[in-house]
Amino acid sequence: MPRSQLVVPEHHPQRAKFPAVDIHVHCRYKLHQTPEALAEFVRLMNHQNIAVGVSLDGGLGERLAEHKKFLWTKYRDRFVIFANIDWQGKGKKEEPATWDCHRPDFGHRMALALAEAKEQGASGLKVFKMLGLKYQNPDGSLIAVDDPRWDPIWQACGELGFPVLIHTADPVAFFEPTDRFNERWEELQRHPNWSFAGEEFPTHAELLKQFLNVVKRHPQTDFIGAHMVNIPENLGELGNWLDKYPNLYADLSARLAEIGRQPVTARAFFIKYADRILFGTDGPRSARRLNPHWRLLETHDEYFPYAEDQYPPQGMWNIYGLDLPDEVLRKVYAENAARLISGVRERLAKYTAEVTEAQATSP
Numbered sequence: 001m002p003r004s005q006l007v008v009p010e011h012h013p014q015r016a017k018f019p020a021v022d023i024h025v026h027c028r029y030k031l032h033q034t035p036e037a038l039a040e041f042v043r044l045m046n047h048q049n050i051a052v053g054v055s056l057d058g059g060l061g062e063r064l065a066e067h068k069k070f071l072w073t074k075y076r077d078r079f080v081i082f083a084n085i086d087w088q089g090k091g092k093k094e095e096p097a098t099w100d101c102h103r104p105d106f107g108h109r110m111a112l113a114l115a116e117a118k119e120q121g122a123s124g125l126k127v128f129k130m131l132g133l134k135y136q137n138p139d140g141s142l143i144a145v146d147d148p149r150w151d152p153i154w155q156a157c158g159e160l161g162f163p164v165l166i167h168t169a170d171p172v173a174f175f176e177p178t179d180r181f182n183e184r185w186e187e188l189q190r191h192p193n194w195s196f197a198g199e200e201f202p203t204h205a206e207l208l209k210q211f212l213n214v215v216k217r218h219p220q221t222d223f224i225g226a227h228m229v230n231i232p233e234n235l236g237e238l239g240n241w242l243d244k245y246p247n248l249y250a251d252l253s254a255r256l257a258e259i260g261r262q263p264v265t266a267r268a269f270f271i272k273y274a275d276r277i278l279f280g281t282d283g284p285r286s287a288r289r290l291n292p293h294w295r296l297l298e299t300h301d302e303y304f305p306y307a308e309d310q311y312p313p314q315g316m317w318n319i320y321g322l323d324l325p326d327e328v329l330r331k332v333y334a335e336n337a338a339r340l341i342s343g344v345r346e347r348l349a350k351y352t353a354e355v356t357e358a359q360a361t362s363p
Contacts, residue, residue: 001311004318008302011321013294014287018330019051019352021337021344023165024226024253024280027079028057031284033070041284042075048290051078051334051351052344054280056126056165058083060113064120072121077350080343082126082165083117085110085153087135087143097138107152114153118160123343125157127166132207133196142202145210146217154214158221163340165251167226169207170196171258171314172233184315204230215245222340224249224278232258235269242276249340252332253280256306260296260319267322274328278336297324297332 022045031037045053055071058064058081071079089100100106114125132145145168157164169175173184175196182188188195202210208231215223225248231238232255242248250273252259259266270277281293288308295301300323307313324332338345 004303006303010304011295011299011301012291013298014291015047016049016294016333017298017326018333019049019348019355020279020333021052021054021341021348022050022281022283023054023224023278023337023341024251025053025055025283026057027053027055027071027284028059028067033066035070035074038070038075042078044284044287044290045078048287049355052337052347053079053283054082054123054165054337054341054344055079056082056084058117058122058126060084060086060117064117064122068121077347080123080341080347081121082124083114083122083162084126084128087131096136096140099135101135101143101149102138107149111152111156114156114160114162118162121343122162123341124163124165125153127164129167129170131166132168132210133170133201145207146213150214151217154218154221158218161342163222163224163249165224165226166211167230168211169204169230170194171230172204175201175204186311186316187314212241212245215248219245219247222247222249224251224340226251226280227253227282228255228258235262235265239269239273242273249276249278249336251278251280254282254314256292256296256319257312257314257317260306260321261315261317263320263322267324270322270324270332271328274331275336277332278340279333292319296321297329299323 031041055067058067060083064081064083067081071081087099087101091098091100096102131143133142135143137143154164171184173182174188174194176182177197178185178188178195208229211225228250229238229241238250281290292306295304296306296319299321301321303318303320305312306319334348338348
């Protein structure tokens with residue numbers, strides 16, 4: 001736990017400079033459907049200038065209805081909801097051959113279910129990383145992200161205007177041996193089950209190739225790659241993908257450590273691709289975990305912690321601020337989400353109007 005003796009100017013913004021839309025929030029799993037926790041989170045959103053949260057845990061059918069009731073009974077104007085695919089259905093967890101996704105009509109039925117979810121008020125689809133890394137075919141092989149069986153799902157999302165926020169792969173270090181050369185060694189010692197090194201898993205490159213195959217096959221569907229498409233270690237390559245696929249976007253959630261350790265490269269990247277990057281936190285986060293986001297994006301501070309944990313949770317280094325121009329901040333914080341995700345624009349406008357009115361009437 002070394003204490004830096006570096007003395008440089010410091011800035012500590014306590015809230016986003018402009019109203020923000022957090023497109024990566026797990027309201028079901030982290031708030032546990034508890035009204036008191038939700039109310040506290042909304043108070044935190046107000047304090048941090050987060051106008052809208054995108055809950056990625058909606059589910060389908062009754063689960064979606066339940067989650068709508070939880071979020072929208074009091075806070076309909078503050079949240080939009082993404083649906084999820086239930087790949088297992090009524091099958092047995094340890095017997096993949098019994099899973100619903102292996103029935104021949106699965107893709108078609110899920111397309112219909114997503115259309116129903118839109119009627120219920122959902123705004124998109126979230127796909128978790130287990131697709132590609134955990135879910136199995138009846139023969140025990142891992143289900144591929146680009147399996148043609150899922151094409152009806154991706155096509156339906158395009159027709160419905162549902163962006164697909166998909167988590168494919170993980171940090172590249174998680175696919176390397178956990179040895180003394182692994183820059184995330186300490187993290188993987190704490191979480192050995194996060195390692196995907198070994199022949200039983202696809203490589204990092206193979207997984208992202210599967211994902212890009214889907215993006216290429218479905219140009220009318222917008223795809224948001226979670227966590228900087230899980231290649232923030234190579235922004236040059238990510239830039240190549242953004243250039244090639246106009247329907248591809250990136251969210252920055254949970255990748256402050258990677259973005260902030262390459263401030264020159266990252267600042268140029270954010271400016272060039274300002275229309276393609278969306279703000280997210282993988283929250284709900286506490287104020288202590290949110291404040292480094294504002295410091296990274298808004299200041300030119302040097303060598304500061306990206307998280308207020310006892311130990312750096314995602315790499316043993318500090319980060320540097322990007323000092324992004326206001327026009328880039330506005331796009332990343334909210335404008336891109338408002339353009340891409342239905343239901344965000346009107347909620348953002350209402351929040352902004354209420355804040356403006358409150359400021360005008362305050363003493």
